Amino acid sequence: MFFSVLATGFLTGAGLIMAIGTQNAFVLRQGLERRHVGLVVAICALADIVLILGGVAGIGTLVEEWPGLLQVLRFGGAAFLAWYGLLAAQRAWTGKGSLMAGQGSERNRRRILLTCLAFTFLNPHVYLDTMVLLGSLSTPYPGHLQWAFALGACAASASWFLALGYGARLLQPVFRQPLAWRVLDASIAVFMLALCAVLLLRPLH
Incomplete structure (x- = not known):
């Protein structure tokens, strides 16, 4: 029973996490670079x-009870997506999106850290x-089985981000062409700006 619930949590978490999202697009680009x-x-x-462990522990009810907090995040997130989408559009237009592989400077490290936290x-x-x-x-799973579900969902998240971040290098032969970077950045720009519009126009439930 434990492993069955663990697998259910893994598949459920994977289904939510693997959906195309702004965070995934950011991780993919960092992996390519x-x-x-x-x-x-x-x-x-x-x-x-x-966040998953907090939700299983019951903290998620606080999010439902504080709709004002979600509204603040809604508009803050929309502003951030608009800014990042416009940056991606600029890279696509100028063709300056392809960067040499490497770790970069400490300043770049801080910028990437803050950008990742914002996306998250x-x-x-x-x-x-x-x-x-x-x-x-x-919640339908009693006692320790509830935490088995959470463990499965957590494992799905860790597995996905590891695969996405480090597996992106398999696509590097394609991205040796500057045009591929321009297409990627144009796609990211459209995606980010579309999600910005969705956040502004569609109320959260």
């Missing part, structure tokens, strides 16, 4: 784990998916 991939993967996975915590949907939805889905 091979810049601070370990840092980005660690932040994304650890944040998901903390300024998205109100991450709280609804991890704390509210996964937390609610874990």
